[in-house]
Amino acid sequence: MLLCDIGNTSYHFNDGKKDFKEFADSFNPQTIKENVYYISVNQSVKEKLGSLENWIDLETFVDREKYYTTMGIDRIVALASINDGVVVDAGSAITVDVLKDGVFEGGFIYPGIKAMQECYKNISNALDYSFNFEVDLGKMAKNSPDAISYGYLKPFVNEIKSKNLPIILTGGDASEFKKLFPNARLDQELIFTGMKKIMKKAGLC
Amino acid sequence: MLLCDIGNTSYHFNDGKKDFKEFADSFNPQTIKENVYYISVNQSVKEKLGSLENWIDLETFVDREKYYTTMGIDRIVALASINDGVVVDAGSAITVDVLKDGVFEGGFIYPGIKAMQECYKNISNALDYSFNFEVDLGKMAKNSPDAISYGYLKPFVNEIKSKNLPIILTGGDASEFKKLFPNARLDQELIFTGMKKIMKKAGLC
Missing domain, CATH: 3.30.420.40 (ATPase, nucleotide binding domain)
Known part of the structure; x- marks a missing residue:
């Protein structure tokens, strides 16, 4: 298959x-x-x-009714593989989707690493730094590279953690974000697991 | 003068x-x-x-020692005008700086409205929306425009609020952000107040 x-x-x-x-x-x-x-x-x-x-x-x-019209089919299928959790798909954009007791609670979209780095650089060459995923997010920044890393990562990390649900990381940049969510599950097969579940439900396998 | x-x-x-x-x-x-x-x-x-x-x-x-080497002089001077608070200067970049009992705790830099909108658009034309500052940040998004607005605004707003200090908004986009921080003080003269304070201290006026 x-x-x-x-x-x-x-x-x-x-x-x-x-x-x-x-x-x-x-x-x-x-x-x-x-x-x-x-x-x-x-x-x-x-x-x-x-x-x-x-x-x-x-x-x-796929039963699209649980979700919204313009939601990408990949996000929907990834969610089919879980019942409770925050799915963080870190690609060129980062999609974040929350499922609670099998019910879709909503989500949001945040820029991916490369896009956000370009964004800071486009504001000013003085902000042209790579993000440091090992920055101490416990304290605010006192130099420009940390101020960028903190700005990109800290609000995002807190928002995800605030859901108090298991975190599942997938997508090309998932391993970078794993550094910030040590308890998260890294699962690059999430979408295929979801596809198999949908096939089973539809009697295709 | x-x-x-x-x-x-x-x-x-x-x-x-x-x-x-x-x-x-x-x-x-x-x-x-x-x-x-x-x-x-x-x-x-x-x-x-x-x-x-x-x-x-x-x-x-200006006594630069309290701050860090590459910190813009405008940020330092804006801080001179307060003793306790989070200064949010919403321009092409948004600088956020925290002062507690007159001590600089650090800060961070977040993309401004225009830069972030460009950022989403550069990822995909499907993400080319204006931010809605009246979006309900109390619940996660269930459509694409809200998913963008929530992604840009919610983590940022929570990060600022988490400091539990008075919020002072300044800069070109301050009035947009005022919608998200109804209790914040909007002060477009912040930098001039800071300049006068520095002049007074130096005996220049």
């Missing part, structure tokens, strides 16, 4: 044993003959796949 | 009765004949003024 999570830049496959990626722009989905269960936030890839019978869009099996 | 706070884009004057601004690029400081007491974060203007006798740099009268 082949699962695939399609983003703006890549197809992310999982065959139950290993993960692999293909570029969204150049990969030809017709080269795969077996059934592929996928979700896609990439509209142009989605349209291309619509005519291929062995590519099955799991979005059609 | 003429006071002047010089930033990257403008000379901000105060003659004790009214404020007025001149562009940093085009204004000729030699057109002013009376004494001007100024501070400047603008290095090129600072160099130009060094040779003019009637332009007196107040930075030389």
